[in-house]
Amino acid sequence: MVRAGRLAEDLAREFEPAAQSIGAWVAAGDKQEGRQEGMTSGLATAERDELAQLRWENKQLRPERDILSNAAA
Template sequence: MPMSRPPYPPEFRRQMAELVLADRSPEELAKEFEPTTQSIRIWVAQAERDEGRRDYGLASAEKDELARLRREVRQLREERKI
C-alpha cells in the first residue's frame, strides 16, 4: 500500500496558485516542487473561484459553510432518531 503524505498547508497552496497566476506553468512548478501538475491546477481554479474570477463552483467559504450545515443536519437526524 503506498504511503500517503499529509495535505499541503493552505499557505503553500496559495503561493503555488499565485505563481501560476504570475505566468509560471503548473508543469514547471511540479518539477521544481513536490505536488503534481493536477494538484496545482486544482489549487489555481479554487483561488480563482475565491477571488470571483470563475463563475462556476463553490468558493472556499461556501464549501466550509456547506460542510458545517451537512454536519449539523447529520447531528439533528441522529438526535431525532434517539
C-alpha cells in the first residue's frame, strides 16, 4: 500500500502497527528485492546468493588453475 502511494502514518492509524514499523517493513522488502538504488549493499537476495556462490567457486578454481599451470610448465 505504501508503494501504491499511501502514507505509512495513515496505514498505522488504520491497521495499528507503528508507522516506523511499516517503514522498516517496506525498506526491508525493497532491499530484499534489490529496489534501493544508490546503495552498495542493496543487492537482492538472489544476487547475494549468486555472489556468494561465485566467490566460493573462485576460491576452489584458483588452486586448481595453479596446479594445472605448474604441471604444464
